Structure formats: C-alpha cells, structure tokens
Amino acid sequence: MIKCNYIEGVVGLQYRELKIFIILKKDISLQDCGYTIGKFISSAMAKNKELLDMHNCNMYKNYTYDNLYPIATNSLYLSNSIYTFRIHSIDNNLMNKLREELSGFENNIAKVMGIEDIVYKQKPIDGIFTVTPVIVTLPKDEYGKINFSDCFGIQDIIIKQLVRKYSKFTGQYIKEEDAKAMFTCFNVASSPISLNYKGIKLTGIKIEAIVAPDKLSQSLAFFGLACGLGEKTSTLGTGFTIRSSRRGES
Numbered sequence: 001m002i003k004c005n006y007i008e009g010v011v012g013l014q015y016r017e018l019k020i021f022i023i024l025k026k027d028i029s030l031q032d033c034g035y036t037i038g039k040f041i042s043s044a045m046a047k048n049k050e051l052l053d054m055h056n057c058n059m060y061k062n063y064t065y066d067n068l069y070p071i072a073t074n075s076l077y078l079s080n081s082i083y084t085f086r087i088h089s090i091d092n093n094l095m096n097k098l099r100e101e102l103s104g105f106e107n108n109i110a111k112v113m114g115i116e117d118i119v120y121k122q123k124p125i126d127g128i129f130t131v132t133p134v135i136v137t138l139p140k141d142e143y144g145k146i147n148f149s150d151c152f153g154i155q156d157i158i159i160k161q162l163v164r165k166y167s168k169f170t171g172q173y174i175k176e177e178d179a180k181a182m183f184t185c186f187n188v189a190s191s192p193i194s195l196n197y198k199g200i201k202l203t204g205i206k207i208e209a210i211v212a213p214d215k216l217s218q219s220l221a222f223f224g225l226a227c228g229l230g231e232k233t234s235t236l237g238t239g240f241t242i243r244s245s246r247r248g249e250s
Contacts, residue, residue: 013090013121013122013219013222013223013226014090014119014120014121014122015088015089015090015119015120015222015225015226015227016088016089016090016092016095016117016118016119016120017086017087017088017116017117017118017119017120018086018087018095018098018099018102018115018116018117018118019084019085019086019115019116019117019118020084020085020086020087020102020112020114020115021082021083021084021112021113021114021115021116022040022068022082022083022084022085022110022111022112022113023080023081023082023083023110023111023113024068024077024078024079024080024081024083024109024110025079025080025108025109025110025111026079026108026109027076027077027078027079028068028076028077028109029072029075029076029077029196030067030072030075030076030077031075031194031195031196031201032196033067033068033072033077033237034067034132034195034197034236034237034238035195035196035197035198035235035236036109037065037067037068037085037237038065038234038235038236038237039109040107040109040110041065041087041098041102042055043105043107043109044098044101044102044105045098045101047101047105048097048100048101050097051094051097051098051101054094060165060168060169060227061233061234062089062090062091062094062165062169062226062227062234063087063088063089063091063094063095063098063227063228063233063234064087064088064089064227064228064233064234064237064238064239064240064241065085065086065087065088065234065237065240066085066086066131066132066237066240067085067131067132067237067240068083068084068085069083069084069085070083082113085237086240088225088226088227088228088240089226089227090169090223090226090227091169095117099115099117102115103115120225120226122218122219122222124213124218125211125218125221125222125225125243126210126211126243126244127185127208127209127210127211127243127244128208128209128211128221128224128225128241128242128243128244129189129206129207129208129209129241129242129243129244130189130206130207130208130229130239130240130241130242131206131240131241131242132204132206132237132238132239132240133190133193133195133203133204133205133206133238133239134154134158134204134205134206134207134229134230134238134239135195135202135203135204135230135231135232135236135238135239136154136157136158136161136204136230136231137157137231138150138153138154138157139153146203148188148191148192148203148205149188151186151187151188154186154188154205154207155183155186155207155209156180157230158207158229158230159176159179159180159182159183159220160176161229161230161231162179162182162220162223162224162229163176163179163220165223165227166219166220166223169223169227174216178216179216179217179220181212181217182211182212182216182217182220182221183209183210183211183212183217184210184211184212185209185210186207186208186209186210187207187208187209188205188206188207189205189206189207189208190205190206191205192204192205193205193206195236195238197232197235197236202232202236204230204238204239207229208244224239224241225241225242225243228240228241229241
C-alpha cells in the first residue's frame with residue numbers, strides 16, 4: 001500500500017498537477033466522462049502493484065481529476081480528437097507513480113500523447129469554485145426529495161469531509177467545529193447535474209465560496225484544491241476545485 005512521503009503540515013504545503021494530453025479512441029458522452037476517465041486512470045494504476053493496492057483499498061485516495069477539455073460538442077467528446085484533463089494530488093509519491101504509469105499509456109478508451117507536470121505552492125486564497133459537480137449525501141425531506149439549494153447543509157458536509165481527509169493525511173487532529181467558519185460566503189453555483197456511475201445516476205452541484213483568511217481555513221481550502229471536495233473525487237472526478245477571486249481573477 002502507498003504511504004504518503006510528503007507531509008509538511010499546515011505551513012509549506014504544495015500540490016502537483018498532471019495535465020494529460022490524450023487522443024480518444026471512442027465517443028464519450030458528457031454524463032459518462034467522469035466515470036470513463038476514472039476507469040482510464042485505474043487501468044494505468046493497475047500496472048503498478050502499489051497503485052493497484054491503493055486503488056482497491058478502502059482509504060482516502062487524495063487525488064482528483066476534471067473532465068476533458070475542450071468542452072464536449074453537443075454533450076459528446078469525439079473519437080480521434082485530442083483532449084486534455086488534469087489530475088491534482090497533494091501526495092508527491094502518488095503523483096510520481098501516476099506520471100510514470102500514465103506516460104505513453106494506451107487502452108481501448110484513449111492513448112496518452114503527453115504529460116505536463118506543474119507544482120502549486122500554498123499562497124493566499126480568496127475563493128474557490130468547483131469545475132466539476134460536488135457529490136455529497138444529503139437527507140431527503142418528508143416527500144422523498146433532496147433540497148440541492150440547502151447551502152448550509154451542503155457547506156457543513158463539505159467542511160466535515162475536508163477536515164477528516166486533511167487530518168488523516170497530515171496527522172494533525174482538527175476539530176470539525178474549529179473549521180465551521182472556513183467560508184465567509186458559500187453559494188450553490190449550478191442547477192443539479194446528473195452523472196452516470198456504475199449503472200446508476202448520481203446528482204451533484206457546483207459550488208463557489210469565499211475563504212476566510214485565517215491559517216486553518218486557508219490550509220483546508222488549499223487541501224481542497226489538491227484533493228477535491230465531497231465524495232467520489234477519485235472515481236468520478238467530482239469536486240475538482242480551482243481558485244476564484246472576489247476581483248474576478250482565476
């Protein structure tokens with residue numbers, strides 16, 4: 001099993017981005033994109049015993065990825081076309097192995113044409129935005145419906161999950177109540193979005209938030225940039241997070 005060998009605590013965190021250039025071998029629908037890219041990554045991981053053990057283990061994977069770019073035409077990514085997608089992780093050891101196994105990798109889904117490797121160091125974060133929908137488990141009301149506009153409920157779940165992942169990775173115990181004020185503003189930024197996953201449909205939403213300036217909030221937000229927000233980040237590419245700004249900068 002992979003063990004994290006790059007833990008620097010609250011100060012000095014950095015994460016890696018692998019930008020993967022691929023040529024598709026078959027058409028992929030927008031709803032199937034996240035799960036299909038996840039299977040592509042998993043197939044490459046299966047070549048390495050440590051990565052395979054991690055993939056099969058019930059543990060936080062600490063990586064996430066986004067959808068293909070350019071954006072799908074008429075909700076379809078086309079065969080024989082070149083696209084890119086990004087993988088983020090705070091685990092340097094994991095990213096070294098992923099880069100090695102993905103270099104030149106090819107299967108029935110796509111062929112890797114090239115990889116760019118970028119390092120992002122921690123710096124002040126004004127705000128965050130999820131490029132792909134966030135998946136969280138929300139309670140149903142008395143009529144069996146889920147309220148995807150429940151900002152407070154969604155925010156609470158996202159922060160709790162982020163605190164647990166951060167604490168597990170760094171070995172620093174953080175009380176969930178100490179992180180409740182992580183966001184000074186939190187909004188649902190999309191209508192519900194349906195995604196295909198193992199024969200079922202999951203529903204998520206995009207979010208945007210302004211991050212509090214204190215040390216803990218900033219470190220948690222940076223960890224979210226590195227590992228994603230919510231559930232299914234490493235199997236469906238959900239909760240892929242980027243910086244935003246109150247000044248409209250990215």
